[in-house]
Amino acid sequence: xxxxxQETTSSYQIHxxxxxxxxxxxxxxxxxxxxxxxxxxxxxxxxxYKQTILGPLWFILQPLATTIVFxxxxxxxxxxxxxxxxxxxxxxxxxxxWMYFANCLNYTSTTFVTNAGxxxxxxxxxxxxxxxxxxxxxxxxxxxxxxxxxxxxxxxFFTPASDTFHLNPxxxxxxxxLIMLTALLGLGMGLWLSALTAKYRDLTQLTTFLTxxxxxxxxxxxxxxxxPAKWHKVMALxxxxxxxxxxRYCFFSVTVGxxxxxxxxxxIMTLIILISGILIFNKTERNFIDTI
Amino acid sequence: MKPIIExxxxxxxxxxGSISANTFQDSLKNWFHRxxxxxxxxxxxxxxxxxxxxxxxxAGPEPxxxxxxxxxxxxxxxxxxxxxxxxxxxxKSTLLKILTQITEPTSGQAVxxxxxxxxxxxxxxxxxxxxxxxNIYLNGAILGMKKKEIDSKFEEIVDFSGIxxxxxxxxxxxxxxxxxxxxxxxxxxxxxxxLLVDEVLAVGDVEFQKKCLGKMKNVSKSGRTxxxxxxxxxAIKQLCTQTxxxxxxxxxxxxxxxxxxxxxLGDGLSLKGEQIWDHTQTAPGDDIVRVHSVRxxxxxxxxxxxxxxxxxxxIELKYTVYExxxxxxxxxxxxxxxxxxxxxxKDNKDSPWGDRCIPKGSYCARCTVPADLINEGxxxxxIGIGTVGPSYFIGHVxxxxxxxxxxxxxxxxxxxxxxxxxxxxxxxxxTHIPWKVERLEN
Numbered sequence: 001x002x003x004x005x006q007e008t009t010s011s012y013q014i015h016x017x018x019x020x021x022x023x024x025x026x027x028x029x030x031x032x033x034x035x036x037x038x039x040x041x042x043x044x045x046x047x048x049y050k051q052t053i054l055g056p057l058w059f060i061l062q063p064l065a066t067t068i069v070f071x072x073x074x075x076x077x078x079x080x081x082x083x084x085x086x087x088x089x090x091x092x093x094x095x096x097x098w099m100y101f102a103n104c105l106n107y108t109s110t111t112f113v114t115n116a117g118x119x120x121x122x123x124x125x126x127x128x129x130x131x132x133x134x135x136x137x138x139x140x141x142x143x144x145x146x147x148x149x150x151x152x153x154x155x156x157f158f159t160p161a162s163d164t165f166h167l168n169p170x171x172x173x174x175x176x177x178l179i180m181l182t183a184l185l186g187l188g189m190g191l192w193l194s195a196l197t198a199k200y201r202d203l204t205q206l207t208t209f210l211t212x213x214x215x216x217x218x219x220x221x222x223x224x225x226x227x228p229a230k231w232h233k234v235m236a237l238x239x240x241x242x243x244x245x246x247x248r249y250c251f252f253s254v255t256v257g258x259x260x261x262x263x264x265x266x267x268i269m270t271l272i273i274l275i276s277g278i279l280i281f282n283k284t285e286r287n288f289i290d291t292i
Numbered sequence: 293m294k295p296i297i298e299x300x301x302x303x304x305x306x307x308x309g310s311i312s313a314n315t316f317q318d319s320l321k322n323w324f325h326r327x328x329x330x331x332x333x334x335x336x337x338x339x340x341x342x343x344x345x346x347x348x349x350x351a352g353p354e355p356x357x358x359x360x361x362x363x364x365x366x367x368x369x370x371x372x373x374x375x376x377x378x379x380x381x382x383x384k385s386t387l388l389k390i391l392t393q394i395t396e397p398t399s400g401q402a403v404x405x406x407x408x409x410x411x412x413x414x415x416x417x418x419x420x421x422x423x424x425x426x427n428i429y430l431n432g433a434i435l436g437m438k439k440k441e442i443d444s445k446f447e448e449i450v451d452f453s454g455i456x457x458x459x460x461x462x463x464x465x466x467x468x469x470x471x472x473x474x475x476x477x478x479x480x481x482x483x484x485x486x487l488l489v490d491e492v493l494a495v496g497d498v499e500f501q502k503k504c505l506g507k508m509k510n511v512s513k514s515g516r517t518x519x520x521x522x523x524x525x526x527a528i529k530q531l532c533t534q535t536x537x538x539x540x541x542x543x544x545x546x547x548x549x550x551x552x553x554x555x556x557l558g559d560g561l562s563l564k565g566e567q568i569w570d571h572t573q574t575a576p577g578d579d580i581v582r583v584h585s586v587r588x589x590x591x592x593x594x595x596x597x598x599x600x601x602x603x604x605x606x607i608e609l610k611y612t613v614y615e616x617x618x619x620x621x622x623x624x625x626x627x628x629x630x631x632x633x634x635x636x637x638k639d640n641k642d643s644p645w646g647d648r649c650i651p652k653g654s655y656c657a658r659c660t661v662p663a664d665l666i667n668e669g670x671x672x673x674x675i676g677i678g679t680v681g682p683s684y685f686i687g688h689v690x691x692x693x694x695x696x697x698x699x700x701x702x703x704x705x706x707x708x709x710x711x712x713x714x715x716x717x718x719x720x721x722x723t724h725i726p727w728k729v730e731r732l733e734n
Contacts, residue, residue: 012407015403033433035433035437035438036434039429039433043419046422117416117686118417121412122413122417123410287396289395
């Protein structure tokens with residue numbers, strides 16, 4: 001047989017061969033499947049609220065209940081300071097940012113395990129699945145964010161605590177970037193974990209446990225100002241530390257002096273985790289089916 | 293003109309033993325052993341249960357590796373329909389999985405010149421909570437259709453499925469028949485230049501199967517190129533313009549569908565009254581259920597390959613359920629030597645767990661095909677085990693040719709044939725039907 005000639009008239013051509021180079025990414029194919037991406041987002045969203053009585057209300061109830069628990073336990077009982085911001089607002093703001101990250105991470109981390117049935121039967125760029133997760137989680141984030149704005153307005157205009165915090169318009173410009181950073185970091189971590197759980201099934205149990213511990217290493221229930229100066233360099237190793245603090249900076253204008261340093265660390269680490277995560281996911285995608 | 297599909301020396305090596313039993317704990321142990329310079333734990337395990345004989349022609353270069361596919365080369369012109377036949381483990385599915393990009397080849401290459409869609413299963417990605425309408429879009433997109441395409445074919449798909457009334461009902465309320473109809477309707481409206489199909493016609497009732505075969509024929513008339521893997525020799529003969537036979541990973545024949553089917557059937561299946569899988573990892577099944585042995589026995593409880601038409605045949609299978617919470621249905625298929633189903637039986641009615649979840653553990657299921665029912669010929673037993681849901685059936689185990697035996701009719705006036713002395717291989721079933729013959733008085 002003649003060596004296979006690649007030139008062709010058809011616009012579609014698939015060339016199948018082993019060991020595509022490790023950094024080979026077919027971004028074009030992902031674009032081709034964009035309709036699938038949005039249908040998957042819809043499926044995630046619709047199936048989630050069709051199964052419950054309260055429907056989309058769950059998106060609000062969960063952070064709200066957690067915030068109330070935090071307010072009672074950490075503010076009233078443990079008396080952890082909240083930078084003089086009303087505790088309810090303080091926790092809610094950090095929590096919805098954190099939850100967006102944690103959900104992106106948890107739901108993408110099981111990509112291979114939960115979709116093994118589909119992956120075994122039909123090909124599409126596998127990255128579509130994690131992408132659909134971060135988008136559908138973003139919709140949940142929006143709903144939660146609207147609730148936060150409600151509480152924000154209430155505290156700002158109808159309570160005596162209104163002087164303790166004010167909006168930071170300069171920081172708010174970066175707010176969309178901040179959300180993107182949260183999603184990409186969650187995605188990057190999730191991609192890493194999905195590759196690991198494909199190989200080691202027992203890590204699935206660990207993921208949720210580790211993310212809940214991670215929350216306590218992140219300034220969600222305490223302000224960054226509580227950390228002694230000498231520990232800031234260590235704290236900045238947690239890419240979520242700066243991100244959660246920045247969420248609050250946007251709405252309360254209160255933070256420690258070195259938030260810029262924290263953000264720089266977050267951005268660099270997010271990029272490293274995301275790029276390496278995509279590569280390892282890509283590698284797993286190619287031989288995962290042979291191991292199930 | 294360049295062939296639309298070019299396959300060149302395609303090979304696939306599988307590694308056995310490292311299958312999903314991998315845990316993080318094992319890796320840590322291995323790592324620990326490496327530090328201490330002692331042999332790793334998992335290597336111990338795998339060498340003690342070497343599964344592939346190194347002299348096996350399929351054995352790969354390293355221990356416990358297996359050539360699932362070896363040096364397959366083929367060229368297919370546009371508009372041709374290629375049938376792929378072969379026994380279990382011949383590499384048919386592996387070939388299809390490589391061409392659909394689900395898995396990568398180990399060596400060799402292939403070029404597909406055209407928009408490609410694959411159909412290895414119908415209803416992939418169906419979500420029980422979503423309505424029929426929503427699932428049409430989702431499933432269509434998973435199979436590679438654009439939303440616009442689905443929009444334009446939506447009416448046709450609904451018509452073809454024959455269930456327009458239920459299109460806005462969540463599919464969890466569908467009967468399994470409706471589910472299959474809808475799923476196939478979507479698949480039937482894929483319009484790629486190259487279609488890769490795996491045995492999806494083996495679903496649904498006969499009427500619907502006919503409709504599907506008809507649809508496939510229409511598709512082929514419109515000039516599309518199809519690769520079709522099937523156990524159904526009748527369908528292969530009807531549809532395919534050329535056919536290849538795979539055996540143990542190699543292509544052993546290529547030619548017209550007629551000649552390939554003749555050769556395949558002529559080679560005959562080697563009879564086997566019993567099949568046992570010693571290793572959990574290679575036993576057919578998944579994480580939920582695996583079959584360990586299948587045999588066919590006479591009344592004396594010993595496995596046999598020869599039966600008289602007057603013998604009852606007891607088929608026994610042993611399987612292990614690994615997870616609680618599944619309502620399983622076990623089915624046995626009897627295939628004739630043309631690969632058509634003569635009989636299908638399910639355990640739902642008689643099993644104590646026929647209508648509820650089966651607890652994990654090991655099970656033995658037996659069913660007896662009554663004497664004086666099956667005609668002479670070679671019978672191959674197929675096994676299927678799946679989870680039965682309100683509206684879906686998820687397969688866990690599919691085994692073709694689990695056991696193969698011959699049924700013969702002795703030339704014996706006591707038999708069903710009476711004193712009819714000639715070969716009597718008409719029909720799949722031959723039971724004693726009472727006749728009443730009277731002489732009419734003139």
